[in-house]
Amino acid sequence: MKLASRLDHIAPFQVMAILAKARALEAAGRDIIHLEVGEPDFATPAPIVAAGQRALAEGHTFYTAAEGLIELRMALAQWYRQRYDVAVSPERIIVTTGASSALQLALGLLVEPGSEVLLADPTYPCNRHFVSLFGGTPVALPVGPDTRYQPSAAQVATAWCERTVALMLASPGNPTGTLLPSDTLAELVTLCREKGGALIVDEIYHGLTYGVDAETALRQADDAFVINSFSKYFQMTGWRLGWLVVPEGWQEPAIRLAQNLFLCPPAPAQQAALAAFEPATLAILEERRAEFARRRDFLLSALPALGWKLPLVPEGAFYLYADVSAVTDDSFAYCQRALDEVGVAITPGVDFGEYGAKRHVRVAYTTGVARLAEAVERLATLRG
Amino acid sequence: MKLASRLDHIAPFQVMAILAKARALEAAGRDIIHLEVGEPDFATPAPIVAAGQRALAEGHTFYTAAEGLIELRMALAQWYRQRYDVAVSPERIIVTTGASSALQLALGLLVEPGSEVLLADPTYPCNRHFVSLFGGTPVALPVGPDTRYQPSAAQVATAWCERTVALMLASPGNPTGTLLPSDTLAELVTLCREKGGALIVDEIYHGLTYGVDAETALRQADDAFVINSFSKYFQMTGWRLGWLVVPEGWQEPAIRLAQNLFLCPPAPAQQAALAAFEPATLAILEERRAEFARRRDFLLSALPALGWKLPLVPEGAFYLYADVSAVTDDSFAYCQRALDEVGVAITPGVDFGEYGAKRHVRVAYTTGVARLAEAVERLATLRG
Ligand SMILES: Cc1ncc(COP(=O)(O)O)c(C=O)c1O
Ligand SMILES: Cc1ncc(COP(=O)(O)O)c(C=O)c1O
Numbered sequence: 001m002k003l004a005s006r007l008d009h010i011a012p013f014q015v016m017a018i019l020a021k022a023r024a025l026e027a028a029g030r031d032i033i034h035l036e037v038g039e040p041d042f043a044t045p046a047p048i049v050a051a052g053q054r055a056l057a058e059g060h061t062f063y064t065a066a067e068g069l070i071e072l073r074m075a076l077a078q079w080y081r082q083r084y085d086v087a088v089s090p091e092r093i094i095v096t097t098g099a100s101s102a103l104q105l106a107l108g109l110l111v112e113p114g115s116e117v118l119l120a121d122p123t124y125p126c127n128r129h130f131v132s133l134f135g136g137t138p139v140a141l142p143v144g145p146d147t148r149y150q151p152s153a154a155q156v157a158t159a160w161c162e163r164t165v166a167l168m169l170a171s172p173g174n175p176t177g178t179l180l181p182s183d184t185l186a187e188l189v190t191l192c193r194e195k196g197g198a199l200i201v202d203e204i205y206h207g208l209t210y211g212v213d214a215e216t217a218l219r220q221a222d223d224a225f226v227i228n229s230f231s232k233y234f235q236m237t238g239w240r241l242g243w244l245v246v247p248e249g250w251q252e253p254a255i256r257l258a259q260n261l262f263l264c265p266p267a268p269a270q271q272a273a274l275a276a277f278e279p280a281t282l283a284i285l286e287e288r289r290a291e292f293a294r295r296r297d298f299l300l301s302a303l304p305a306l307g308w309k310l311p312l313v314p315e316g317a318f319y320l321y322a323d324v325s326a327v328t329d330d331s332f333a334y335c336q337r338a339l340d341e342v343g344v345a346i347t348p349g350v351d352f353g354e355y356g357a358k359r360h361v362r363v364a365y366t367t368g369v370a371r372l373a374e375a376v377e378r379l380a381t382l383r384g
Numbered sequence: 385m386k387l388a389s390r391l392d393h394i395a396p397f398q399v400m401a402i403l404a405k406a407r408a409l410e411a412a413g414r415d416i417i418h419l420e421v422g423e424p425d426f427a428t429p430a431p432i433v434a435a436g437q438r439a440l441a442e443g444h445t446f447y448t449a450a451e452g453l454i455e456l457r458m459a460l461a462q463w464y465r466q467r468y469d470v471a472v473s474p475e476r477i478i479v480t481t482g483a484s485s486a487l488q489l490a491l492g493l494l495v496e497p498g499s500e501v502l503l504a505d506p507t508y509p510c511n512r513h514f515v516s517l518f519g520g521t522p523v524a525l526p527v528g529p530d531t532r533y534q535p536s537a538a539q540v541a542t543a544w545c546e547r548t549v550a551l552m553l554a555s556p557g558n559p560t561g562t563l564l565p566s567d568t569l570a571e572l573v574t575l576c577r578e579k580g581g582a583l584i585v586d587e588i589y590h591g592l593t594y595g596v597d598a599e600t601a602l603r604q605a606d607d608a609f610v611i612n613s614f615s616k617y618f619q620m621t622g623w624r625l626g627w628l629v630v631p632e633g634w635q636e637p638a639i640r641l642a643q644n645l646f647l648c649p650p651a652p653a654q655q656a657a658l659a660a661f662e663p664a665t666l667a668i669l670e671e672r673r674a675e676f677a678r679r680r681d682f683l684l685s686a687l688p689a690l691g692w693k694l695p696l697v698p699e700g701a702f703y704l705y706a707d708v709s710a711v712t713d714d715s716f717a718y719c720q721r722a723l724d725e726v727g728v729a730i731t732p733g734v735d736f737g738e739y740g741a742k743r744h745v746r747v748a749y750t751t752g753v754a755r756l757a758e759a760v761e762r763l764a765t766l767r768g
Contacts, residue, residue, distance in 0.1 A: 001582045004496050007637045043443035053437045059427035062622045100647050129644045198385045238446045238651030253391045260513040263484050266650045267622030
């Protein structure tokens with residue numbers, strides 16, 4: 001029996017190896033500060049949990065429609081109206097098993113063997129693999145602080161070829177936390193339309209922006225594929241619930257593919273998520289958002305003392321993407337040392353692509369300021 | 385923007401259209417008897433629900449390892465020991481988001497563009513699509529009552545070619561409910577080994593067998609890929625939880641692929657499933673199994689009066705696959721009429737393949753005997 005060759009092109013997440021090693025060190029009695037984990041450190045807000053428990057008591061344990069509960073799709077449409085003042089019909093919203101399934105679904109609808117898909121480097125690592133899964137080729141667009149780590153229209157225009165079927169963006173991005181500027185989005189929307197390609201925008205970190213609200217791509221582009229999730233802002237990572245907004249006319253094939261790939265998203269999670277938009281829940285989430293802002297601001301002021309360069313202030317997510325070239329020329333080895341020698345777990349740039357990967361690390365501020373301060377102190381001892 | 389051509393080859397499930405129409409008729413006041421739905425009519429047993437509620441209260445709302453909780457993998461290993469007297473190491477068990485994700489994972493590990501995979505016709509419709517997803521070609525093996533609707537070794541040997549990478553079986557099968565005879569399995573295991581191909585066995589209906597227990601393929605073939613789920617016997621369909629057992633040595637790539645495709649299976653479901661093997665749960669499940677057996681026996685005795693042929697007694701699942709050629713030469717039209725004229729929803733053979741599809745319907749006995757009896761009475765008025 002032979003392993004399919006796609007596995008040759010799927011690198012393990014270094015962050016998982018680091019997490020595993022961190023856990024092993026903890027089991028051996030070491031105190032580890034976790035700045036590697038890409039999920040909020042807050043458990044799901046109580047009103048959502050209570051709704052989930054109630055749903056279980058009421059026997060909501062059966063398959064739902066493949067596209068999700070209509071009540072939830074209507075609540076999401078209402079959310080787009082209320083938060084973004086954008087009209088999205090519930091029929092265009094497909095509830096999925098996390099943004100992971102939404103990404104897979106969008107690419108399954110668009111990518112043929114031989115297709116090319118443009119995406120930023122650095123980016124969320126699974127994106128590349130979802131493209132390859134369907135026989136497509138991911139084409140990396142190296143991005144830096146000059147464009148807020150987002151592709152520019154000129155760059156996309158140059159990279160676009162006749163095999164290109166889509167451009168994938170994320171705003172705020174992972175690992176960089178930066179928003180796509182509104183005028184860049186406008187240019188990219190126009191470009192994708194001219195080229196006849198699809199625009200896919202991952203908005204999973206919406207809600208987690210500080211001092212500014214993110215605009216949905218749907219405001220400018222009714223024909224975009226927009227991915228989102230209950231994982232991050234709503235702090236429901238483990239429940240596995242997300243959604244995909246498709247352009248008018250794409251619902252039927254999207255639902256057909258979702259039926260076959262997933263049957264349906266988790267029913268208890270869908271019931272629980274109905275409580276995600278209640279004022280009591282939103283009050284909790286906004287408090288936590290403020291806490292993330294405090295953490296970001298702390299790190300932005302403290303990290304430069306380590307010699308780390310943070311060339312811009314990222315507006316969102318819970319990541320800082322730092323240039324550590326002043327302290328190391330191999331960020332992977334540096335992350336290993338940080339964990340081994342001072343018990344601080346951070347993620348090397350190599351998890352997110354190739355461009356500048358050896359010069360960068362990602363710090364997730366998914367722990368409180370006191371621990372962040374201690375992490376900075378420990379890392380200071382590692383220098384030189 | 386162009387829809388990927390894979391969507392040309394994915395037919396919608398007729399059963400979903402029938403279900404939707406049945407619901408619409410119900411909304412208009414009609415009484416519909418549902419014999420189309422492929423899930424138990426029982427809500428998840430109370431001890432599992434209680435464990436799920438407890439887990440939520442305790443804050444188990446975070447991502448888990450991609451391969452699932454080690455406690456659950458150990459419980460599954462223990463289940464193989466206790467139920468089947470087979471040793472399976474927990475490391476070989478990958479917890480997944482339903483059997484759906486387990487099927488996708490197994491085929492993602494094995495299928496290259498150009499690969500062929502052999503499977504029965506009729507079979508569970510998603511299987512074909514999972515093969516195509518990875519660029520493979522599903523090759524149908526027409527099966528009938530003479531081989532208990534399971535492929536024979538001779539048939540597999542004839543169909544095998546140099547592009548063949550795997551044989552997919554299901555025991556008990558959907559839509560036929562039949563077990564793979566133990567000696568046929570032995571022949572197929574030998575054949576796959578000789579050919580250097582993988583044997584994939586879907587055991588999702590294990591536990592739901594009547595008067596006989598199903599043997600896991602793992603007893604004969606430690607090198608098989610075995611798919612299972614908490615959906616059917618454990619009645620956790622909506623929770624989305626299943627598992628894949630991989631041969632020794634395949635864990636690492638399997639986990640790597642699972643990480644990228646799914647991140648992890650639902651955390652509350654995993655915690656809840658820890659209660660699935662408790663004596664109190666098993667007592668409930670065994671009562672329900674007895675109820676399914678009564679329903680099957682009732683239909684086996686009642687349906688022949690309609691002129692439907694049931695050439696064998698299926699040992700498991702909750703389906704009967706009936707030859708209705710004495711009453712129609714178009715089972716699809718017949719199913720439409722059954723729903724429209726007498727309010728009985730059944731699934732046409734066409735959902736499961738091509739071979740004999742127009743002569744067959746699938747009846748799911750996922751409702752009580754009284755309703756089954758009424759369904760038979762109603763269908764009797766449809767004849768002629
Ligand atoms: C940018 C981005 N997209 C998608 C995902 C997938 O998240 P989920 O499947 O939990 O919604 C993640 C998770 O970290 C992410 O960072
Ligand atoms: C034979 C078979 N395999 C797999 C599945 C998928 O089930 P799940 O994803 O709910 O575990 C089904 C569902 O009906 C099935 O009948």
